[in-house]
Amino acid sequence: MKILAAEEEGGGNVILPHVPEIIVGIIAFAILCFVLMKFVFPRMEETFRARVDEIEGGIKRAEAAQAEANGLLEQYRAQLAEARTEAARIRDEARADAEGIRQDVLAKAREESDRIIAAGREQLAAQRESIVRELRSEVGTLAVDLAGRIVGESLADEARTRGTVDRFINELGAGAGSR
Amino acid sequence: MVEQSAILAEGFPPGVQDFDFESWIPSLRGSEWGLLFTKLTFMVWLAVALLIIYFLVSYRKPQLVPTKKQWLAESIYGFVRKNIAQDVVGKEGLRFAPYLTVLFCFIALTNLFAIIPFFQISPNAHIAFPVVLGVISWLLFIYQGIKKHGAAHYFRVNLFMPGIPWPLYILVTPIELISTFLTRPVTLAVRLFANMFAGHLILLVFTLGGVAMLGSANVFIMGLSVFSFLMAIVMTFFEVMVIFLQAYVFVMLTANYLEGALAEDH
Numbered sequence: 084m085k086i087l088a089a090e091e092e093g094g095g096n097v098i099l100p101h102v103p104e105i106i107v108g109i110i111a112f113a114i115l116c117f118v119l120m121k122f123v124f125p126r127m128e129e130t131f132r133a134r135v136d137e138i139e140g141g142i143k144r145a146e147a148a149q150a151e152a153n154g155l156l157e158q159y160r161a162q163l164a165e166a167r168t169e170a171a172r173i174r175d176e177a178r179a180d181a182e183g184i185r186q187d188v189l190a191k192a193r194e195e196s197d198r199i200i201a202a203g204r205e206q207l208a209a210q211r212e213s214i215v216r217e218l219r220s221e222v223g224t225l226a227v228d229l230a231g232r233i234v235g236e237s238l239a240d241e242a243r244t245r246g247t248v249d250r251f252i253n254e255l256g257a258g259a260g261s262r
Numbered sequence: 263m264v265e266q267s268a269i270l271a272e273g274f275p276p277g278v279q280d281f282d283f284e285s286w287i288p289s290l291r292g293s294e295w296g297l298l299f300t301k302l303t304f305m306v307w308l309a310v311a312l313l314i315i316y317f318l319v320s321y322r323k324p325q326l327v328p329t330k331k332q333w334l335a336e337s338i339y340g341f342v343r344k345n346i347a348q349d350v351v352g353k354e355g356l357r358f359a360p361y362l363t364v365l366f367c368f369i370a371l372t373n374l375f376a377i378i379p380f381f382q383i384s385p386n387a388h389i390a391f392p393v394v395l396g397v398i399s400w401l402l403f404i405y406q407g408i409k410k411h412g413a414a415h416y417f418r419v420n421l422f423m424p425g426i427p428w429p430l431y432i433l434v435t436p437i438e439l440i441s442t443f444l445t446r447p448v449t450l451a452v453r454l455f456a457n458m459f460a461g462h463l464i465l466l467v468f469t470l471g472g473v474a475m476l477g478s479a480n481v482f483i484m485g486l487s488v489f490s491f492l493m494a495i496v497m498t499f500f501e502v503m504v505i506f507l508q509a510y511v512f513v514m515l516t517a518n519y520l521e522g523a524l525a526e527d528h
Contacts, residue, residue, distance in 0.1 A: 097388075115368055126321060130336070205292060
C-alpha cells in the first residue's frame with residue numbers, strides 16, 4: 084500500500100536521475116574542483132618540487148663542503164710538513180751555534196791559561212834574577228870571611244894595614260859592575 | 263519511546279520510498295524542483311565545504327618540513343598522485359592527479375555520510391550524483407583522446423582495431439562502440455550508485471528489522487532482535503570498506519580509461 088503510494092509520487096524511480104540533483108551535483112563538484120585544483124594541489128606540487136630541490140641542493144652543498152674540507156686538510160698537512168722542516172733547520176742551526184760557542188770558550192780558556200803560565204814564568208825569571216843579584220853581593224863577604232878564616236887572624240891585621248882587602252873588593256866590584 | 267519504535271517498526275520492510283527526502287522548502291514539496299533543497303543536496307554542499315575548508319586550512323602555509331596537518335593533506339594527494347595518476351595513467355598522468363584527487367575525496371566523503379549518525383545515507387544512493395561524476399570522467403577521457411590523437415585517428419583506432427581481417431569489424435566495431443563509448447559512464451555511475459543504495463538498504467533492513475522484532479509480542483522474536491542489531495553493526499563496518507573501495511574503484515577506472523585514451527597504440 085505504502086510502496087504503491089510511493090511509486091505514484093515518483094519514489095519508485097531510483098534508476099533515472101533527477102534533473103535538480105544533477106544540477107546541484109554539477110555546480111557543487113565544479114566549485115570543489117575549481118578551488119582545490121587552483122589553490123591547493125598546484126601549491127602541493129610546488130612544495131614537492133621545492134622539497135626535491137632542497138634535498139638535491141643539500142647534497143650538492145654537502146659535497147662542496149666536503150671538497151673544501153679536503154682542500155683545507157691538504158693545506159694544513161703541507162703547512163705542518165713545512166713547519167717540521169723549519170723546526171729541524173732551527174734545531175740544526177742551534178746545534179751548530181752551540182758548537183761554535185763551545186769552541187770559542189775553549190779557545191779563550193786556553194789563551195787565558197797560556198797567558199797565566201807566561202806571567203808565572205816571567206815572575207819566576209825576575210825572582211831568579213834578583214836572587215842571583217843578592218847572592219852575588221853576599222858571595223864577596225862570604226868569600227872574604229872564608230879566606231880570612233883560612234889565612235888567619237894575622238892576615239887580617241896586615242890586610243888592614245896594607246889595604247889589600249879594599250883593593251880586592253874594588254876589583255871585585257869593578258868586575259861585577261863591568262858585567 | 264514505545265510510540266517512536268512503533269513508527270519505526272512501521273517502516274519495515276524498507277523500500278525505495280526510504281530514499282526519498284522532503285524538500286526543505288515547504289512550498290516546493292511535491293514538485294520536482296523541491297529536490298534542489300533536500301537532505302541529500304545539503305550533504306553534497308556540506309561535503310564540498312568541508313573538503314575546501316580542510317584543504318585550504320591545512321595547506322594555508324605550506325612548509326618544506328610539513329606539520330602533521332600538512333603532511334596528512336599531502337599524503338592524500340600523494341597517494342592518488344603516486345598510486346593512481348603515475349602508476350595507472352603513466353607518464354602523462356601527473357597532470358590528472360589534481361582532478362583524480364578531487365574525485366577521490368569527493369566520492370569518499372559523500373559515501374562516508376552513509377555511516378555517520380544523523381546523516382546515515384550517502385548522496386550517491388541517488389543515481390543523479392554518480393551520473394554527474396561518471397559523465398565527467400567519460401567526457402574527460404574522450405576529450406583527452408581526441409586532443410592527443412585527433413578525432414579521426416582516435417575513433418578509427420578505437421573502433422576499427424588495426425591488425426584484424428575486415429569482416430570481423432562487423433562484429434568487433436559495435437562491441438567496441440558500446441563498451442568504450444556508450445556503457446562506460448553508465449557502468450561507472452551504476453556501480454557507485456548500486457553499492458551505496460544497497461548498503462543503505464542493508465543497514466535499514468537490519469536496524470528497522472531489529473526495531474520491528476523488538477516490538478513483537480512474541481518474547482522469542484524480541485530476543486532475536488539483538489542479532490539483528492548486531493548484524494547492523496557488522497554491516498556498518500562492512501560499509502566502511504565498501505565506501506573507500508568504491509571511491510578507489512571509481513578513480514582507478516577513470517585513470518584506466520584515461521590511460522587507454524592516451525595510449526600510443528591499441
